[in-house]
Amino acid sequence: MDERSTAHCLSRRPKQRLRLRMDLSHAIENGELTLHYQPQFVVHSGRVCGVEALARWFRANGDTIEPGVFIPLAEETGLIGALGAWVLQKACETVAGWRTPGAPPITLCVNVSTHQIDERMCAVIQRVVEQAGFPAEQLELEITEGSLMRNPEAALECLRQWKELGVRIAIDDFGAGYSSLGYLSRLPVDRLKLDKSLIRRLTTERKDAVIVRSIIVLGKDLGVSVIAEGVETEQQLQMLQELGCQQVQGYLLARPGPPEGVQALLTSRWGTRHCRVIAERDATLGQQGPAALDRFGDVSPQFRQASAS
Ligand code: G
Numbered sequence: 001m002d003e004r005s006t007a008h009c010l011s012r013r014p015k016q017r018l019r020l021r022m023d024l025s026h027a028i029e030n031g032e033l034t035l036h037y038q039p040q041f042v043v044h045s046g047r048v049c050g051v052e053a054l055a056r057w058f059r060a061n062g063d064t065i066e067p068g069v070f071i072p073l074a075e076e077t078g079l080i081g082a083l084g085a086w087v088l089q090k091a092c093e094t095v096a097g098w099r100t101p102g103a104p105p106i107t108l109c110v111n112v113s114t115h116q117i118d119e120r121m122c123a124v125i126q127r128v129v130e131q132a133g134f135p136a137e138q139l140e141l142e143i144t145e146g147s148l149m150r151n152p153e154a155a156l157e158c159l160r161q162w163k164e165l166g167v168r169i170a171i172d173d174f175g176a177g178y179s180s181l182g183y184l185s186r187l188p189v190d191r192l193k194l195d196k197s198l199i200r201r202l203t204t205e206r207k208d209a210v211i212v213r214s215i216i217v218l219g220k221d222l223g224v225s226v227i228a229e230g231v232e233t234e235q236q237l238q239m240l241q242e243l244g245c246q247q248v249q250g251y252l253l254a255r256p257g258p259p260e261g262v263q264a265l266l267t268s269r270w271g272t273r274h275c276r277v278i279a280e281r282d283a284t285l286g287q288q289g290p291a292a293l294d295r296f297g298d299v300s301p302q303f304r305q306a307s308a309s
Pocket residue numbers: 038054067111172173196229230231232249250251252256
């Protein structure tokens with residue numbers, strides 16, 4: 001890239017951001033923000049046990065902006081409070097409206113920004129669950145490890161208040177940050193979400209497999225459930241089952257999509273073909289945690305090759 005085009009890019013980027021910032025403030029009222037839902041599955045049965053609501057910004061000009069871009073913008077501009085409340089409200093209303101006779105209740109997971117971890121959020125949660133008629137115990141608020149560690153004492157106090165409303169708390173992207181395990185024992189946490197980066201290396205890096213196994217054991221011993229995120233291959237799913245991980249989420253099983261598709265999935269007995277295949281294998285596999293790591297022994301290079309192909 002020559003100097004001129006570099007300069008051109010640099011000068012355009014802030015302008016584009018400014019434009020996006022301005023447009024974002026109207027995105028909600030213009031109906032450009034939408035929620036997609038990604039199902040979560042019980043490994044041994046293939047049943048859908050929950051959905052994660054994921055915000056998408058479909059602009060009138062046809063562009064789609066990912067949350068990785070517009071959530072930070074909303075945080076910078078102070079719009080995150082309004083945006084976060086809208087997401088929570090929309091998700092609770094939508095999922096409360098799903099009619100799935102006979103299907104067991106599912107958990108609705110909503111991502112919460114670090115900027116929403118304050119005392120005002122309590123009133124928002126309370127109002128939303130009341131207005132939407134959504135059972136608080138089926139609502140799970142996801143907070144990343146990193147956002148908790150910004151101000152651990154304040155976060156702890158907020159989370160305790162939220163828990164009093166009856167909602168569940170999950171730590172998102174667990175294993176990717178720098179959170180202290182000692183702190184974990186004090187947090188009122190219901191679920192750990194194993195970070196995608198650990199899952200990506202699960203079948204190729206022994207150390208990552210060891211960490212994943214340890215987190216699964218940690219969750220079991222603490223009485224906190226563990227879900228693996230970003231499951232993209234059959235090998236990862238199988239290994240997770242062998243390590244005793246009970247819940248999974250990822251492109252292998254289902255991509256995030258509009259609410260109609262997910263609702264249809266809830267009424268079908270089996271979530272997906274993949275889960276059915278796994279479920280029909282020996283259901284006692286979950287007991288064999290240590291054996292799953294044996295494959296990394298002397299045959300590690302071959303295994304790496306095999307799982308890469
Ligand atoms: O930060 P959080 O863990 O909430 O991230 C959710 C994001 O991950 C969403 O944008 C979703 O689309 C994406 N996602 C969901 N499943 C997968 C997957 O299997 N692989 C990858 N790479 N991304 C995924």
